[in-house]
Ligand SMILES: [Zn+2]
């Protein structure tokens with residue numbers, strides 16, 4: 189099978205992903221072999237490639253996978269040949285520890301990420317435990333479904349953890365793949381959205397999708413924010429967001445790594461008045477399942493730009509430069 193392989197940490201500008209032929213993976217007990225149709229491109233891949241989140245090497249990246257079941261390991265009961273399924277960032281968790289038992293499998297010490305510890309979807313085939321695959325609602329095309337699996341599912345977790353309530357004000361810092369889905373869910377929940385991004389194109393898309401205001405990260409919005417979600421890879425956003433947060437408001441930092449440090453925070457100005465900062469780590473299967481149903485109900489149709497598998501380096505560079513509108517998706521050769 190064809191796959192884009194990462195063999196070593198490198199800046200994306202050096203085009204480190206190599207197109208190679210790999211043997212077809214064999215599904216073990218309770219695993220399914222999946223013929224990948226499309227795989228979404230996520231900012232986390234940049235963190236892996238550039239060493240902020242070093243993966244197991246060599247690795248096939250990619251954790252927004254949509255494909256069809258093409259082989260069954262022994263004991264598979266949930267899926268049949270030909271079923272359309274999705275695979276997300278959570279590849280496995282132990283199922284036995286305190287975190288897993290309390291519904292926080294995202295924090296499991298044995299948590300494994302797709303395209304991080306285990307080979308992912310920048311390839312024609314992959315394998316996954318049937319317990320970590322999700323049926324895809326019919327109303328989505330393969331490409332539309334891919335970004336729902338990470339950008340969407342984690343965005344949904346971000347919204348839940350932000351504590352936002354109906355009718356409240358929500359700020360979104362950065363407007364990439366995840367934020368452009370979050371804005372649609374929050375609109376459905378009756379929230380008032382304020383979007384902060386340097387890109388004029390992203391500001392226009394934000395308003396088109398329901399934001400009442402869009403400006404730069406340093407701008408003063410017309411209202412204080414009950415909750416804010418920071419999707420940006422830079423540390424400076426944290427004080428910017430805290431500055432425009434309402435008393436008792438919460439800032440959720442939604443990224444897995446920041447490229448640089450958060451600047452020192454003036455406690456009296458930025459944190460006092462019971463403001464909170466919370467991070468989000470990984471997702472649970474429940475997040476992915478609940479979000480796929482919600483997305484079909486609303487419905488959320490992500491803006492998608494399609495590319496070929498071989499163009500993965502280019503797409504990731506465009507993503508780093510903030511030049512992808514909505515979500516980038518790689519389509520496998522037929
Ligand atoms: Zn992701």
Ligand SMILES: [Zn+2]
Pocket residue numbers: 281282283284285286287288289293296297298
């Ligand atoms: Zn566990």
